[in-house]
Amino acid sequence: MQKHRSFETSGNVLRPTTPPDIASQSQRQRIVDGMVESCAEKTYAGTTITDIVSRAHISRTTFYKHFEDKRACFDAAIDYCVGELQDVAATAHSPADPPGDAARKAATAVVGALAAKPGLAQVLTGDAMAVDPQVIERYRRATIPALEALWSENGDAPAAHTDPRLAFGQAQVLILNQIATGKPDRLLELLPEIVYLTVSPYGGHEEAVRQSREAGNSEIRGVAAR
Amino acid sequence: MTDNPEDLRQWRLPRGRHGLPRELVERSQRERLLAAVVRVTVANGYEKTTVGDILGEAGVGRESFYELFDDKLDCMLAAHKILADDLEERVRVDYLGEGPWPERVRHSLATTLDWFAADPEAARFFLVELSTVGPAFRATFKSEYSRFTALLDEGLEEDGPDPELSGAAQMAVGAIVARIYEEVVLGRAAELRGLLPELTYGFLVPFVGEEDARGEQERARD
Numbered sequence: 001m002q003k004h005r006s007f008e009t010s011g012n013v014l015r016p017t018t019p020p021d022i023a024s025q026s027q028r029q030r031i032v033d034g035m036v037e038s039c040a041e042k043t044y045a046g047t048t049i050t051d052i053v054s055r056a057h058i059s060r061t062t063f064y065k066h067f068e069d070k071r072a073c074f075d076a077a078i079d080y081c082v083g084e085l086q087d088v089a090a091t092a093h094s095p096a097d098p099p100g101d102a103a104r105k106a107a108t109a110v111v112g113a114l115a116a117k118p119g120l121a122q123v124l125t126g127d128a129m130a131v132d133p134q135v136i137e138r139y140r141r142a143t144i145p146a147l148e149a150l151w152s153e154n155g156d157a158p159a160a161h162t163d164p165r166l167a168f169g170q171a172q173v174l175i176l177n178q179i180a181t182g183k184p185d186r187l188l189e190l191l192p193e194i195v196y197l198t199v200s201p202y203g204g205h206e207e208a209v210r211q212s213r214e215a216g217n218s219e220i221r222g223v224a225a226r
Numbered sequence: 227m228t229d230n231p232e233d234l235r236q237w238r239l240p241r242g243r244h245g246l247p248r249e250l251v252e253r254s255q256r257e258r259l260l261a262a263v264v265r266v267t268v269a270n271g272y273e274k275t276t277v278g279d280i281l282g283e284a285g286v287g288r289e290s291f292y293e294l295f296d297d298k299l300d301c302m303l304a305a306h307k308i309l310a311d312d313l314e315e316r317v318r319v320d321y322l323g324e325g326p327w328p329e330r331v332r333h334s335l336a337t338t339l340d341w342f343a344a345d346p347e348a349a350r351f352f353l354v355e356l357s358t359v360g361p362a363f364r365a366t367f368k369s370e371y372s373r374f375t376a377l378l379d380e381g382l383e384e385d386g387p388d389p390e391l392s393g394a395a396q397m398a399v400g401a402i403v404a405r406i407y408e409e410v411v412l413g414r415a416a417e418l419r420g421l422l423p424e425l426t427y428g429f430l431v432p433f434v435g436e437e438d439a440r441g442e443q444e445r446a447r448d
Contacts, residue, residue, distance in 0.1 A: 042360070043360050043364075045273070045359065045360035045363075046360040046361055126357060126363065129357045129407075130363075161431075161436055162436075163424065163428060166401060166405060166424075169400075169404025169405060170401050171400075172404065173403045173404045174396060174397065176367065177400070180367045180368035181368060182364065192393060193393040193396060196391060196393075196397070197397065200431070205431050205435050206435070209391060212391060
């Protein structure tokens with residue numbers, strides 16, 4: 001009872017049963033979601049604090065409790081989007097998968113997630129490039145080692161057939177180009193190319209073509225099944 | 227007066243270095259405004275740039291500006307289009323010229339790298355500033371991407387390889403954009419020519435496989 005009373009006195013009278021740190025966490029996440037949604041619709045440059053707070057259903061004061069400015073909120077949105085895609089990629093394959101298969105499954109899951117939530121794609125490609133081009137390096141550092149690890153044997157780094165950094169940049173540009181059509185669901189059409197670019201650096205061209213065809217075929221089967 | 231890409235391009239180069247005659251440099255207010263928007267947005271960033279900044283740089287009056295352009299964005303997109311037209315024209319000459327396809331690819335890549343390296347300010351305007359204009363960026367990016375993919379396909383028709391992947395042309399254009407973009411962002415546009423071997427390789431692999439691409443990469447080192 002003592003605890004309960006302390007909530008009420010701390011001003012959290014509307015939701016007295018929600019611990020304040022959880023309420024604050026969910027507020028912060030709502031703000032980040034608001035940022036991502038607004039970027040998807042009108043890009044970062046076109047997004048105002050008003051857009052974000054109205055989507056998040058919070059006040060401007062609350063916004064500024066969590067973030068210093070729009071840019072700080074955007075940095076949090078980038079971290080959130082990168083984290084989401086990393087989770088999606090990591091859970092898409094199992095340790096038993098050969099590396100090429102694992103990379104194909106991870107790439108397929110990531111493209112699916114981007115198509116389902118186009119705000120992720122907008123934040124990570126067009127807007128990241130506009131706000132801070134060097135941020136690309138930040139998430140390249142997060143993704144390339146994961147890819148490399150799939151082909152590592154006994155802790156030895158695999159030899160690269162093509163430059164993984166270039167492949168990453170290409171994938172990003174292709175996604176950017178596709179969302180520029182204004183039809184984010186068409187991101188799925190890029191699956192063969194994204195799989196190729198994911199597999200080719202460490203798996204080589206031949207394997208990448210094979211995996212790309214496999215991904216294209218399963219996508220066609222998926223469309224036919226719908 | 228028409229927009230002559232050659233003149234605009236020279237105008238954008240540092241004055242004095244090329245000793246351009248004054249009458250050529252000041253041929254039209256439109257050209258001066260287009261050249262000014264490139265310099266001013268690179269210096270200030272698109273958001274902070276005002277029409278007044280462009281006028282000051284160009285030495286042109288406000289009335290004349292609004293006779294020629296709707297607003298700052300319109301002026302910026304017009305300059306962007308002239309640059310894209312100029313680049314395409316130059317690449318077209320090499321790419322659809324004489325010689326086997328991989329060699330023509332190598333030559334047009336060299337031309338592309340040189341084009342960006344010749345004027346790092348314009349390179350930054352062309353690749354980086356455009357992405358900061360908001361929603362208008364999407365349509366422009368899309369249409370310019372398509373035109374270079376179409377050019378690539380055009381040259382493949384004659385004697386190019388039949389790629390194993392239908393999206394090879396899209397990936398190849400993506401390789402050029404991604405790689406040059408990165409160097410420009412890092413302020414290394416002037417040294418772009420050094421990328422020719424690796425870019426030739428990265429461009430060609432999806433079309434011809436690693437071995438043949440390696441051969442052309444070696445020739446690009448010479």
